[in-house]
Amino acid sequence: MEPLLKINQETCIACYACVRACPVKAIRVQSECVKPEIIPERCIGCGSCLAVCGPGAIEVRNARNDLKKILTENKNVAALVDPSIAGEFPDITDYRKFVQMLRTLGFRHIHEVAFGVDLVALAYSELFKMSRGKYYIMSNDPVTVSFVEKYKPGLVPNLAPIVPPVAATAKVVRRIAGEDVILVHISPLIASKNEILRFEGESRIDLAITFVELRELFKESNIHETDLEYSDFDAPLGYKGNFFPVANGIIQAAGIEEELHLSPVITVEGNGIIDAIKEFEENIGTIKSHFNLFYKEFLMGRGTSLGGKRILRRSQLTSYVKKRLKILDIKAWSDSIAEFASLDLRRTLKADDQSLPVPSDSKLNKILKDLDQLESPEVGCGGCGYASCTDFAIAIAQGLAIPEMCNTYASRNRQDHIQSLKISNEKLAQAQDDLKKSERLAQKESEAAGEATEILRRMLHKLPSMVVICDTNLKIIQTNDSFIDMLGEDAMEINEVVPGLAGADLKTLLPYNFYNLFTYVLSHNESITNRDIQHEGKMLNVSVFVIEKEKIVGAVIRDMSAPEVQKEEVLKRLSEVIDKNLSLAQQIGFIMGEGASETERMLNSIIESYNLKQDLKDR
Ligand code: SF4
Ligand code: SF4
Structure with a gap:
C-alpha cells in the first residue's frame, strides 16, 4: 500500500x-x-x-478510485459519517439532502458515527469511575494515539483501551447490515486512512475517505442536492455524540463533570498536546487527571476543505445538533444504547518506538563547527526548518537533514565553489596557451616532415634500382619510376592516372613467385636479401625487408643485366668466391704448401683483366 x-x-x-x-x-x-x-x-x-x-x-x-470500485462491485455498502459534516457542508441546505446524495452515489446504508460516540462516551464514563488512581489519555484521536505509540512508548499503558467511535459504529452496523457489509468511513481526518487499518473482525472498516474527496466525487458524479428528495440516516441515530467534532464534545456526551474544580478530565486541543503529553509523563502524580487530547479538533481536521473558519463551523455544528436533537426519539435512542451496550469496545495499543539515538557532544560540536555555528547554536534563523542550530545539528547527526539545508553554509560553499572555479579557469587558460604553443610547434614539425618526405620521394624516384613499398594486403603505397618502367606499358599508363600506382594490387602486377616473396616477409617478419629471380627474360636481384612488422614491407630490385649492376655484382661475387677459397686453401695449405696462393693469383688476374676490359669499353 x-x-x-x-x-x-x-x-x-x-x-x-x-x-x-x-x-x-x-x-x-x-x-x-x-x-x-x-x-x-x-x-x-x-x-x-x-x-x-x-x-x-x-x-x-487518494481513496476516490477505491470507493468507486467498491460501489460498482458491491451492493451492500454502508457509509459511516462523522458528525463534522455540519461544518464541512454548510452549502447543503439540509443534512437529509446530504444523506440522499450519499444514497445516490451508491451507498445502501448511511449511519452516523455519532451513535458510536455515544457508546464510547459511556465506556469512558465507566473507565474513569473504575480507574482507581490510574490516569488515562483518551484514545479517540488517531494522531494523539500514534504520537504516544511512536514517541512516548512508555505511556502506551496510559492510553485508554477503548476503541474510537468509528470502530464502535462499525460493530453496530455489521450487526444490522450483515457480516458481509462493506464499511466506508467518511472522515474529517487524513489520519483515518491509516487508523482503520488497525481494526479487525467485527470492527473492520474497508475504506476511509475524507470530506474533500467526497466533495470531489459528488461533483464528478454530477450529484446535486437540488435534484434530490430528503432521506434520513439509518437507525440507530446519535444523541450528544453529535458534539464529538469539538474537543470537549465527548466529555459532554459522556456526561462527565466539566466544572474546572470538579472535572476529572483536562481537555487540550492543537499543537499543545505534545507539551501536555510531556507534562502527563512528568507530573501526572500531581496533576491527577485524565487527558482528553486532540491534535486538531475534528471540525477543522485535515480532511476538511482548507480555509474553513473555526467559529463559523462550530456555530454550524451547534445549529445542526439542535435541529437533530429536536426531532430525536430519546426512547428509541435509549433502547438502541441498551441493545448495543454489551458490545466489546476494548482495544489493544502497542508501542512503536521511533526515537532516534541522541548524538554525543563531540559529534554535535563537530557538526556545528562545520556549519560555522559554534558561537550561538541555541538560536537559529529557521531557514533549515529547525528551531535552532543545535536542533539542526542533531537532525544531521540522526540522518534527517544535510548541511546544505543551511543557507549560510550553502552560501559559504557557493563562495568556495566560485573561488575554486576561478582557480580552475586560470589553470584552464594556461593550459590553452600551452596547447596553442604545442600546436604551433607541431605544425612546424609537420611542415618540416612534409618537406623531408617530399625530398625522399624525389630521391626515391631518381634511384636506378627499382623500389616498391606495400601494405599487408599487398596494395602499393609507394613505388619509383624504375619499378614502373620494369612493369611495362600498362603500368606506365596507370601511373599517369594514379601517380606512383598508389593502391594498386601487387598481385595483379607481378607473378606469383615474385609477389610471394612479399607475402612471406609480411607473415614471417623476416627480410629476404639478394634473391635472384627470372622475370620477363631478365635476371632480377630482389631484397624484401620489413618496414613495419606485419603491416608494411619494402623491396629493392636490381636488374642484373644492367651494365653498372653487372660489373659491381661480378666483382662482389668473385670476392665472395676468393674469400671462401682462401679459407679452404688455408686449411689445405697446411697439407699442400703453395697451391692456394697460386689459385689466388689466378683469380686476381681474372678480376684485373675484367676491370681493364670494362674500362676500355666504358671509355
Ligand atoms: S507534519 Fe506531515 S510528515 Fe509530519 S507527522 Fe504530520 S503528516 Fe506526517
Ligand atoms: S519543502 Fe517542498 S514539500 Fe515541503 S513545504 Fe516546501 S515545497 Fe512543500
Whole structure:
C-alpha cells in the first residue's frame, strides 16, 4: 500500500516549510537534490505539512478510485459519517439532502458515527469511575494515539483501551447490515486512512475517505442536492455524540463533570498536546487527571476543505445538533444504547518506538563547527526548518537533514565553489596557451616532415634500382619510376592516372613467385636479401625487408643485366668466391704448401683483366 503522504519531487521547491511544521521530524532531506521526503514509519498523519506547503507538493493517498470500485462491485455498502459534516457542508441546505446524495452515489446504508460516540462516551464514563488512581489519555484521536505509540512508548499503558467511535459504529452496523457489509468511513481526518487499518473482525472498516474527496466525487458524479428528495440516516441515530467534532464534545456526551474544580478530565486541543503529553509523563502524580487530547479538533481536521473558519463551523455544528436533537426519539435512542451496550469496545495499543539515538557532544560540536555555528547554536534563523542550530545539528547527526539545508553554509560553499572555479579557469587558460604553443610547434614539425618526405620521394624516384613499398594486403603505397618502367606499358599508363600506382594490387602486377616473396616477409617478419629471380627474360636481384612488422614491407630490385649492376655484382661475387677459397686453401695449405696462393693469383688476374676490359669499353 502506498504511504499516507508523499512529496512530489517535481513540484517541491525545497522551502522546508513542511520540515518546520512537522511536530515529530518525520520529514528528512538526504539527497544532493535537497528535496525532502516523508518517512512513513515516523509520520503520525497530523497533516501539518500539508497545510503549509505553498506549491501543494504534498500528496495524500487518494481513496476516490477505491470507493468507486467498491460501489460498482458491491451492493451492500454502508457509509459511516462523522458528525463534522455540519461544518464541512454548510452549502447543503439540509443534512437529509446530504444523506440522499450519499444514497445516490451508491451507498445502501448511511449511519452516523455519532451513535458510536455515544457508546464510547459511556465506556469512558465507566473507565474513569473504575480507574482507581490510574490516569488515562483518551484514545479517540488517531494522531494523539500514534504520537504516544511512536514517541512516548512508555505511556502506551496510559492510553485508554477503548476503541474510537468509528470502530464502535462499525460493530453496530455489521450487526444490522450483515457480516458481509462493506464499511466506508467518511472522515474529517487524513489520519483515518491509516487508523482503520488497525481494526479487525467485527470492527473492520474497508475504506476511509475524507470530506474533500467526497466533495470531489459528488461533483464528478454530477450529484446535486437540488435534484434530490430528503432521506434520513439509518437507525440507530446519535444523541450528544453529535458534539464529538469539538474537543470537549465527548466529555459532554459522556456526561462527565466539566466544572474546572470538579472535572476529572483536562481537555487540550492543537499543537499543545505534545507539551501536555510531556507534562502527563512528568507530573501526572500531581496533576491527577485524565487527558482528553486532540491534535486538531475534528471540525477543522485535515480532511476538511482548507480555509474553513473555526467559529463559523462550530456555530454550524451547534445549529445542526439542535435541529437533530429536536426531532430525536430519546426512547428509541435509549433502547438502541441498551441493545448495543454489551458490545466489546476494548482495544489493544502497542508501542512503536521511533526515537532516534541522541548524538554525543563531540559529534554535535563537530557538526556545528562545520556549519560555522559554534558561537550561538541555541538560536537559529529557521531557514533549515529547525528551531535552532543545535536542533539542526542533531537532525544531521540522526540522518534527517544535510548541511546544505543551511543557507549560510550553502552560501559559504557557493563562495568556495566560485573561488575554486576561478582557480580552475586560470589553470584552464594556461593550459590553452600551452596547447596553442604545442600546436604551433607541431605544425612546424609537420611542415618540416612534409618537406623531408617530399625530398625522399624525389630521391626515391631518381634511384636506378627499382623500389616498391606495400601494405599487408599487398596494395602499393609507394613505388619509383624504375619499378614502373620494369612493369611495362600498362603500368606506365596507370601511373599517369594514379601517380606512383598508389593502391594498386601487387598481385595483379607481378607473378606469383615474385609477389610471394612479399607475402612471406609480411607473415614471417623476416627480410629476404639478394634473391635472384627470372622475370620477363631478365635476371632480377630482389631484397624484401620489413618496414613495419606485419603491416608494411619494402623491396629493392636490381636488374642484373644492367651494365653498372653487372660489373659491381661480378666483382662482389668473385670476392665472395676468393674469400671462401682462401679459407679452404688455408686449411689445405697446411697439407699442400703453395697451391692456394697460386689459385689466388689466378683469380686476381681474372678480376684485373675484367676491370681493364670494362674500362676500355666504358671509355
Ligand atoms: S513545504 Fe515541503 S514539500 Fe512543500 S515545497 Fe516546501 S519543502 Fe517542498
Ligand atoms: S503528516 Fe504530520 S507527522 Fe506526517 S510528515 Fe506531515 S507534519 Fe509530519
